Amino acid sequence: MVEDYRTHPNLAKIKIVLVETSHPGNIGAVARAMKNMGLSQLVLVNPKEFPSQVASVRASGAADVLNDAQVVASLDDAIADCQVVVGASARMRKVSWPQLDVRQTAQLAMETVSADAQAQVAILFGREDSGLSNAEMDKCHYLAHIPTNPTYSSLNIAAAVQVFVYEFLMATDIKSVHQAEGYRHQLASAEQLEGFYDHLYQALQDIAFLDPSKNARFMRRMRRLFNRSQLDVKEIDILRGILTAAQRQSNQLKTLTQDRD
Amino acid sequence: MVEDYRTHPNLAKIKIVLVETSHPGNIGAVARAMKNMGLSQLVLVNPKEFPSQVASVRASGAADVLNDAQVVASLDDAIADCQVVVGASARMRKVSWPQLDVRQTAQLAMETVSADAQAQVAILFGREDSGLSNAEMDKCHYLAHIPTNPTYSSLNIAAAVQVFVYEFLMATDIKSVHQAEGYRHQLASAEQLEGFYDHLYQALQDIAFLDPSKNARFMRRMRRLFNRSQLDVKEIDILRGILTAAQRQSNQLKTLTQDRD
Numbered sequence: 001m002v003e004d005y006r007t008h009p010n011l012a013k014i015k016i017v018l019v020e021t022s023h024p025g026n027i028g029a030v031a032r033a034m035k036n037m038g039l040s041q042l043v044l045v046n047p048k049e050f051p052s053q054v055a056s057v058r059a060s061g062a063a064d065v066l067n068d069a070q071v072v073a074s075l076d077d078a079i080a081d082c083q084v085v086v087g088a089s090a091r092m093r094k095v096s097w098p099q100l101d102v103r104q105t106a107q108l109a110m111e112t113v114s115a116d117a118q119a120q121v122a123i124l125f126g127r128e129d130s131g132l133s134n135a136e137m138d139k140c141h142y143l144a145h146i147p148t149n150p151t152y153s154s155l156n157i158a159a160a161v162q163v164f165v166y167e168f169l170m171a172t173d174i175k176s177v178h179q180a181e182g183y184r185h186q187l188a189s190a191e192q193l194e195g196f197y198d199h200l201y202q203a204l205q206d207i208a209f210l211d212p213s214k215n216a217r218f219m220r221r222m223r224r225l226f227n228r229s230q231l232d233v234k235e236i237d238i239l240r241g242i243l244t245a246a247q248r249q250s251n252q253l254k255t256l257t258q259d260r261d
Numbered sequence: 262m263v264e265d266y267r268t269h270p271n272l273a274k275i276k277i278v279l280v281e282t283s284h285p286g287n288i289g290a291v292a293r294a295m296k297n298m299g300l301s302q303l304v305l306v307n308p309k310e311f312p313s314q315v316a317s318v319r320a321s322g323a324a325d326v327l328n329d330a331q332v333v334a335s336l337d338d339a340i341a342d343c344q345v346v347v348g349a350s351a352r353m354r355k356v357s358w359p360q361l362d363v364r365q366t367a368q369l370a371m372e373t374v375s376a377d378a379q380a381q382v383a384i385l386f387g388r389e390d391s392g393l394s395n396a397e398m399d400k401c402h403y404l405a406h407i408p409t410n411p412t413y414s415s416l417n418i419a420a421a422v423q424v425f426v427y428e429f430l431m432a433t434d435i436k437s438v439h440q441a442e443g444y445r446h447q448l449a450s451a452e453q454l455e456g457f458y459d460h461l462y463q464a465l466q467d468i469a470f471l472d473p474s475k476n477a478r479f480m481r482r483m484r485r486l487f488n489r490s491q492l493d494v495k496e497i498d499i500l501r502g503i504l505t506a507a508q509r510q511s512n513q514l515k516t517l518t519q520d521r522d
Contacts, residue, residue: 149299209506229490245470
């Protein structure tokens, strides 16, 4: 984390994650846009070419952000310690996913990081040509789109990041509504959420609820529902406790049924 | 004026004026940013190199904006037909000038062009290295600055234009087109929610999870969790389906256990 320039502490909790960026010039321009708006955490998932002289030139005075960029091999590594994961994408009318515009995203992010001092928020930007894959979008709690001219909506990736980081800076005075309520535990990380979803998936099979042929769509629906509510670690514990109780009966039932055979 | 793509009529009344831009790549990136946000009027005052292949490449799908750009020899020619002239500049604390941020500028511009069908607004962007001269700022009715990290406030010119044109689009009613969400079913009524909570309470007892002495506090926690996510009617159906599946096993287990006694 870059600490050598003055910035709002909440901006330091926002990660900009670039997935398989092709052009190093774009990575440099993203670093510059980030530093201009006071952000410092840049994560590169499998960049095609990095480090790169072209990136450094485009970064201009943001060499520190570029030098401190974290390079990782998988998206999971990039977001494991993040409580809210947002995928930036062109608006898709047919995808049923919670969609936010940039201003709403910035508000959500600032509410999240001010509610929980440990919380971090990741904003994912996909490949220049093909964006994020479906599997990558499945890791997202929200999709965020930039309002655009409907007939020409494809922004350069650095321009897209510029709009997001500008809105983040504009939103820095937003406080969490939960802060006053003071009832929440630490928000669950993406890793803890995945653990819950795996457990749920298994438990739904154990209690003979889930039709495996419909799993992908069904689990996506469950993710949407629980991601919307921003589970905290205590709630994850409770929900998994309920699943375990249901599974315990399911095992007992299985044992008894086998006994009878 | 470019008319071949759908845009908000008020955006067509905003001129982006680039004064003595050095790098043709920046001109191309500005054209792209403008078209992305539905603007069409680009005016170049004494560009160093234009037309340019580099500009065309960076403009990507915004060749029409670039081709229709007006090249003029003086700033006066660029702004002669404009009612409001705003100079984009780094924030200058010692200059006594009406200063706006980008959002205020967009609001002012949209108010101006919707109040008067003939009105046009010019936003001036200076040279990459030295900005606008004092004589050029004297032609401005307002100065506008982009809020930034105070220790690194120098945006690339195309990035600066991107932030302005984004705010212009956000200030039109065009975004209302995007507002229809469409992915949610009808939100559950309070009565449907109560039905779900009753069902949950019973099922948690059936699967031997719930300690009755802690019911009130526990159920309050469950209510907070699910109320936060604003369940829709379809989600209520699914959640109750899961509860029913768990209860079915619980009943089978009870029957089998009684058989053995």
